[in-house]
Amino acid sequence: MVTYGFDGTATLYSEPGCVVLPKTTAEVRQVAEYAAEYKIPIVTRGSGTGLSGGSVPIPGCIVLCLAQMDQVLELDPKNLTIHVESGVITQKVAELADAAGLLYPPDPGSMRISTIGGNVAENSGGLRGLKYGVTRDYVMGLEVVLANGQAICLGNKCVKDVAGYSMKDVFIGSEGTLGIITRVLLQLVPKPRAKKTLLASFSQMDAAAETVSAIIAAKIIPCTLEFLDRITIKCVEEYAHLGLPLDAEAILLMETDGYPVVVEEEAQQMAEIARNHGAMAVQLAQSAEEAVQLTTARRAAFSALARVSPTTILEDATVPRSELANMIRFIQQTAAKYDVTVGTFGHMGDGNLHPTFLTNEKNAAEMARVEKAMEEIFDQAVSLGGTITGEHGVGLAKKAYLPKAIGDASLGLMRQLKRTLDPDNILNPGKIFD
Numbered sequence: 001m002v003t004y005g006f007d008g009t010a011t012l013y014s015e016p017g018c019v020v021l022p023k024t025t026a027e028v029r030q031v032a033e034y035a036a037e038y039k040i041p042i043v044t045r046g047s048g049t050g051l052s053g054g055s056v057p058i059p060g061c062i063v064l065c066l067a068q069m070d071q072v073l074e075l076d077p078k079n080l081t082i083h084v085e086s087g088v089i090t091q092k093v094a095e096l097a098d099a100a101g102l103l104y105p106p107d108p109g110s111m112r113i114s115t116i117g118g119n120v121a122e123n124s125g126g127l128r129g130l131k132y133g134v135t136r137d138y139v140m141g142l143e144v145v146l147a148n149g150q151a152i153c154l155g156n157k158c159v160k161d162v163a164g165y166s167m168k169d170v171f172i173g174s175e176g177t178l179g180i181i182t183r184v185l186l187q188l189v190p191k192p193r194a195k196k197t198l199l200a201s202f203s204q205m206d207a208a209a210e211t212v213s214a215i216i217a218a219k220i221i222p223c224t225l226e227f228l229d230r231i232t233i234k235c236v237e238e239y240a241h242l243g244l245p246l247d248a249e250a251i252l253l254m255e256t257d258g259y260p261v262v263v264e265e266e267a268q269q270m271a272e273i274a275r276n277h278g279a280m281a282v283q284l285a286q287s288a289e290e291a292v293q294l295t296t297a298r299r300a301a302f303s304a305l306a307r308v309s310p311t312t313i314l315e316d317a318t319v320p321r322s323e324l325a326n327m328i329r330f331i332q333q334t335a336a337k338y339d340v341t342v343g344t345f346g347h348m349g350d351g352n353l354h355p356t357f358l359t360n361e362k363n364a365a366e367m368a369r370v371e372k373a374m375e376e377i378f379d380q381a382v383s384l385g386g387t388i389t390g391e392h393g394v395g396l397a398k399k400a401y402l403p404k405a406i407g408d409a410s411l412g413l414m415r416q417l418k419r420t421l422d423p424d425n426i427l428n429p430g431k432i433f434d
């Protein structure tokens with residue numbers, strides 16, 4: 001019971017009333033019918049890797065963990081689809097697609113442990129978001145159990161379908177508050193034939209941000225365009241010993257994929273653009289092993305930061321690409337103002353930043369300063385035309401900031417939708433909004 005009291009979010013814990021691990025949709029329906037009859041809250045859970053407290057229990061609730069609904073139902077190469085139960089691990093979908101010469105593009109950093117159901121419920125993104133989009137872009141159909149226990153199927157294998165409202169989209173990103181997703185039909189794409197990986201280091205963050213803008217302006221859409229700031233570079237180097245330049249203010253990881261000739265040309269162009277914008281060094285991987293080594297710098301960022309202090313709070317403030325340098329500077333100034341340590345890394349290509357607070361939840365004074373710094377960072381993201389979360393969702397962690405981010409009218413519409421689909425407030429009550 002204790003282990004189901006947490007997700008991946010720091011400082012949040014609450015013990016459930018019980019944990020149920022169904023194996024079939026029929027069993028999920030039975031639990032929902034029982035909960036509806038006795039008015040017991042249900043908190044649906046995948047692997048519990050969420051970073052906004054979405055699967056942290058409501059005291060006394062039923063935790064409905066779908067991890068054992070892990071059957072792959074069909075891989076259909078003619079229609080380029082894969083149909084899976086919600087508890088299937090994301091990495092498994094990626095591996096099955098790869099074995100069939102296909103690609104499942106969404107690649108959240110947690111893909112080795114997160115479930116597809118959790119990815120859909122959070123509309124998760126990943127390193128390939130800039131070129132390939134996020135989970136929503138690959139969901140063709142869903143089976144959902146509603147709060148009253150009814151199971152419905154939404155969507156199908158058709159590329160085009162405009163028969164009525166796109167109801168499946170209502171459930172994508174709904175964080176377990178509108179329905180229990182039991183099956184997911186996903187779209188796959190042909191696997192790119194080639195990929196090139198580059199790493200560039202910069203003595204100034206602005207130069208890295210300008211490099212990103214120049215690459216896009218040159219009509220190159222890399223599949224990966226990630227960055228690490230100075231604190232993150234230091235932590236990764238101490239953790240993984242990759243030979244990263246400790247005097248760099250920023251590192252950019254760039255990857256391009258597609259046809260071999262195009263990929264080769266784009267890689268050379270990106271290296272040149274980085275040099276023209278003052279890169280201290282540019283490394284172009286010459287083999288698959290070298291590419292893995294370069295990407296390790298980014299993939300290790302969270303683990304490297306997490307070992308520095310007892311409490312790691314990973315945020316995902318997001319701004320339009322043009323405001324990246326401004327936002328990163330603001331994060332650094334705010335960290336200094338409140339005397340807190342913040343390492344920032346993230347998806348520079350799509351403006352999705354991960355300011356990561358390295359703190360100690362037992363130090364009340366420091367936690368109060370962290371709260372203030374976080375609030376100012378979210379306010380700034382919104383005032384720059386951005387948002388409080390680009391991929392981790394609202395859950396419990398960000399619901400206080402939501403009204404300011406989206407306004408009363410949007411919030412009112414969301415409440416109306418919630419009341420229509422879940423009139424007794426059974427499904428994940430108190431998440432996203434009260």
Ligand SMILES: Cc1cc2nc3c(=O)[nH]c(=O)nc-3n(C[C@H](O)[C@H](O)[C@H](O)COP(=O)(O)OP(=O)(O)OC[C@H]3O[C@@H](n4cnc5c(N)ncnc54)[C@H](O)[C@@H]3O)c2cc1C
Pocket residue numbers: 007008043044045046047048049050051053054055066086107108109110113114115116117118119120121122123124125126127175176177179180181182302391392395428
């Ligand atoms: C190290 C690390 C790296 C991460 N990297 C990324 C990243 O790159 N991109 C990203 O977007 N996120 C990332 N995350 C966050 C997290 O992994 C994602 O949100 C993921 O999609 C959650 O999946 P899960 O199975 O763990 O869901 P859980 O954490 O169990 O649940 C998440 C939310 O979804 C709801 N839910 C879960 N399953 C269902 C279902 N079947 N039906 C209805 N609701 C459901 C829950 O109620 C909860 O609100 C990362 C997390 C960690 C710890």
